[in-house]
Structure formats: structure tokens, C-alpha cells
Amino acid sequence: MKDKYDMLIVGGGPAGAVAARTAAESGHSVLLVEKRPAIGVPVRCAEGIGRDVLAEFIDPDERWISAEIKRATIVAPDATSMILESDLAGSKVGYILDRKIFDRELVWQAADAGADIAVKTRATAPVLQDGAVKGAFIDSCGQKKKVTADVVIAADGVESKFARWCGIDTTVPVREIMSSVQYIMTDIDIDPHSTVFFLGNEVAPEGYLWIFPKGVRSANVGIGISGKKSGEGHRAKDYLDRFVASRFPDGKIIECIVGGVSVCQPLSCTVADGLILAGDAARVVDPLTGGGIYNAMYTGKLAAGVASKAISKGDTKKAALMPYDQEWRASAMGKAIARNYMIKEYLIKLPDQKLNDIIQSASQLNLKEFSTLSLIKELISRNPKLLVELTALRASLR
Numbered sequence: 111m112k113d114k115y116d117m118l119i120v121g122g123g124p125a126g127a128v129a130a131r132t133a134a135e136s137g138h139s140v141l142l143v144e145k146r147p148a149i150g151v152p153v154r155c156a157e158g159i160g161r162d163v164l165a166e167f168i169d170p171d172e173r174w175i176s177a178e179i180k181r182a183t184i185v186a187p188d189a190t191s192m193i194l195e196s197d198l199a200g201s202k203v204g205y206i207l208d209r210k211i212f213d214r215e216l217v218w219q220a221a222d223a224g225a226d227i228a229v230k231t232r233a234t235a236p237v238l239q240d241g242a243v244k245g246a247f248i249d250s251c252g253q254k255k256k257v258t259a260d261v262v263i264a265a266d267g268v269e270s271k272f273a274r275w276c277g278i279d280t281t282v283p284v285r286e287i288m289s290s291v292q293y294i295m296t297d298i299d300i301d302p303h304s305t306v307f308f309l310g311n312e313v314a315p316e317g318y319l320w321i322f323p324k325g326v327r328s329a330n331v332g333i334g335i336s337g338k339k340s341g342e343g344h345r346a347k348d349y350l351d352r353f354v355a356s357r358f359p360d361g362k363i364i365e366c367i368v369g370g371v372s373v374c375q376p377l378s379c380t381v382a383d384g385l386i387l388a389g390d391a392a393r394v395v396d397p398l399t400g401g402g403i404y405n406a407m408y409t410g411k412l413a414a415g416v417a418s419k420a421i422s423k424g425d426t427k428k429a430a431l432m433p434y435d436q437e438w439r440a441s442a443m444g445k446a447i448a449r450n451y452m453i454k455e456y457l458i459k460l461p462d463q464k465l466n467d468i469i470q471s472a473s474q475l476n477l478k479e480f481s482t483l484s485l486i487k488e489l490i491s492r493n494p495k496l497l498v499e500l501t502a503l504r505a506s507l508r
């Protein structure tokens with residue numbers, strides 16, 4: 111490890127790993143620091159990702175694919191099921207990853223491209239000079255060190271502290287933190303090629319419960335509920351335990367992980383002098399699904415690309431890094447986040463009866479391809495009142 115790099119990446123998740131790879135491929139010196147002793151563990155993720163979006167970054171490899179998903183099943187509060195087969199589910203079908211191996215592979219690729227990697231190495235504070243970020247103080251296996259860099263990419267995940275240390279408000283309202291628990295279960299009867307989503311205020315208030323296959327008789331069974339709905343006797347784990355006891359009474363739990371997912375709007379600005387925020391640290395998780403692996407990789411790549419150009423021009427001030435913020439907001443990912451935030455805000459307020467009605471009418475729709483947008487368009491054409499409700503909601507969010 112050197113004392114000075116062009117780029118310093120804080121965090122070895124998908125955002126940090128892809129940023130480090132991109133930086134190294136552009137010929138810049140880069141150090142990635144990861145506070146955990148090993149990349150990829152523990153896995154706080156249900157590990158689902160669409161096939162098409164994954165292909166933008168890496169060719170699928172059976173070493174880190176736990177299951178191939180051919181259909182998605184959505185279960186309404188009244189148990190009505192809507193099954194989306196692969197020809198309909200389009201980009202929504204994909205893979206359940208094994209992120210223990212997947213995250214490691216991404217970091218390996220960064221190392222192969224020339225990035226320096228330091229595990230068990232925590233960024234403890236930014237190096238600040240005239241208000242600009244110029245690196246970080248780190249603790250590497252107990253040894254304290256100062257590493258300077260022209261640009262720091264904070265990819266330190268949902269609990270991100272780095273941006274806060276640099277004076278950026280990263281607070282997520284409690285109601286927009288999904289309190290999550292997931293079990294890896296074996297010896298259970300499942301469809302090994304279908305993800306299943308259970309909705310309803312009795313099952314998962316302001317969230318959903320999922321079964322994501324990990325093999326023929328294994329799955330990631332988890333839940334996310336609004337932090338505001340969590341309390342003594344009705345925490346996420348209480349809901350999940352109730353579900354598991356009735357659905358998989360003989361199943362075995364071989365892993366239990368808790369975590370939080372932010373389903374808020376992204377930060378109002380994701381750059382500062384010498385600093386870019388990527389992935390969960392920038393709050394770019396899809397607010398409707400809680401999916402953030404692709405968004406992390408996308409923003410990680412873009413962050414390093416923009417930083418690389420800025421470094422080459424010798425100007426890493428906020429204005430020179432702004433193209434990052436502008437580009438991801440204008441991208442399909444950015445637009446999907448804005449749209450899905452609105453839909454999420456609409457859906458979480460619905461009583462179970464209305465959710466039942468929506469899923470019943472959606473299961474009768476004749477869509478050419480399933481996407482959140484095509485689904486909403488169809489539902490609006492059948493129920494124009496929905497458009498009025500969504501428009502009013504959009505106005506209230508401005």
C-alpha cells in the first residue's frame with residue numbers, strides 16, 4: 111500500500127469493486143479499502159438481479175449463480191397469485207447470485223486490472239484540505255495511516271459514514287429504512303426457478319416478504335418492513351418467524367442475517383470537492399424493490415469514469431465531478447428510481463383490499479412485457495382514478 115493514489119475507494123461491495131476496476135482500467139492508481147476481513151461476507155442481500163442488467167458488467171458464471179429465475183410470483187394479501195412467466199417477465203427474470211463469490215470475483219477483477227486492495231482496513235476520517243476531500247485516514251489491521259488521493263469514492267454502503275464525516279447529510283427517515291431479516295433455509299418445498307413476493311399488512315407491513323431460491327430445496331427467505339412499523343413483538347423477525355412456521359415448519363435455518371435497506375429518494379447531491387458517493391452510500395437503491403446491486407455497479411463505474419477524466423484534467427472540484435450526478439439522474443436507472451419512489455409511496459398506503467384488487471386486475475392484464483411502467487400504464491387504462499391518485503401524490507412529493 112502506498113501513501114498516495116489517484117483514487118481511493120472506500121468499501122469493497124459491488125459499487126466499490128466496479129469503481130476500482132474502472133479506475134485501474136483507465137490507467138489510474140487506485141486503492142480499495144474494505145473494513146471487513148473478507149470480501150462478500152456476511153451477505154446482507156437476497157442476491158436477486160436481472161439477467162440483462164448483470165450482462166452490462168460481467169458474463170454469468172455458474173461459480174456465483176445459485177439459481178436461474180424463470181418466473182416471478184406475486185401473492186396478494188388474499189392469497190391470489192399472479193405468475194409472470196419468463197416471456198412476460200422480460201428483464202425481471204435473472205439470477206439469484208452467491209454474493210460470497212460474486213463480490214469476491216468483482217474485487218478480483220479490480221485487482222487483476224491493477225487496483226491495490228486492502229481488507230481489514232477501515233477508513234476512519236477524511237483528509238480535508240481547504241474544505242476539499244484529499245484522501246482518508248485509515249486503520250489497516252491496527253496500523254494507522256494517512257492515504258492521500260485526488261478523488262475519494264465513498265462506496266461504504268447503506269450505513270455510510272464517510273459522506274457524513276465530509277459534512278453531507280445522509281440521514282434516512284426511519285420510515286424509509288426497511289428493517290430486514292433473512293434466513294437461508296434448506297429442506298423446503300419451493301419452485302427452484304421462481305422468486306415469490308408476498309404482500310400485505312399482515313405479512314409485511316409497508317414492505318414484502320420474499321422466497322428467493324438458492325437451489326432445489328434451499329432458499330433465501332426474508333422480509334423487509336418499514337422501520338416505522340417495527341416494534342416490540344412485531345419486528346421484522348416476528349413476521350418472518352410466523353411465516354416460516356406456517357409455510358416451512360420442517361425447514362432448517364442455516365443462516366440468519368439482519369440488515370437495513372434505504373428506500374428513500376437519493377441524496378440531493380452525490381458529489382463534493384474531491385468526493386463522489388456511489389451505490390447505497392448515495393441512496394440509489396430502487397425504492398420499490400429494495401434492489402441495489404445493479405445500481406451500485408452502475409454508479410461505481412460512472413463515478414470512476416468521471417473521476418478519471420477530472421483527475422486527467424487536474425481539476426477535481428465539485429463542478430468537475432458534477433457530470434456524475436447529472437448523468438446517473440438522467441439515466442434509465444435514475445428515472446426508474448424517481449418513478450418507483452412515487453409508486454412505492456402510493457402502494458405502501460394501500461389497504462389490503464385495494465392491493466387484492468390491483469393484483470387481481472393485474473393478473474388478468476394482457477401485457478406484452480412485464481415492467482413496472484407497462485403494468486402501471488395498463489392499470490391506469492382500466493382504472494383512470496389511479497392516474498389522478500398518482501398525479502396528486504407526485505405533486506405532494508415536490
Ligand SMILES: Cc1cc2nc3c(=O)[nH]c(=O)nc-3n(C[C@H](O)[C@H](O)[C@H](O)COP(=O)(O)OP(=O)(O)OC[C@H]3O[C@@H](n4cnc5c(N)ncnc54)[C@H](O)[C@@H]3O)c2cc1C
Binds near residue numbers: 126146268270290
Ligand atoms: C436484506 C437485504 C436484501 C437485499 N436484497 C437485494 C436483492 O435481492 N437484489 C438487489 O439488487 N439488492 C438487494 N439488496 C441491496 C443490496 O444488497 C445493496 O444495494 C448492495 O449491496 C449495494 O452495494 P454497495 O457496494 O453500494 O454497498 P455494500 O454492498 O453494502 O458494500 C459496502 C462495503 O463498504 C464497507 N465499508 C463500510 N464502511 C467502511 C469503512 N469506513 N472503511 C472501509 N470499508 C467500509 C462495508 O463493509 C461493505 O463491504 C438487499 C439488501 C438487504 C439488506
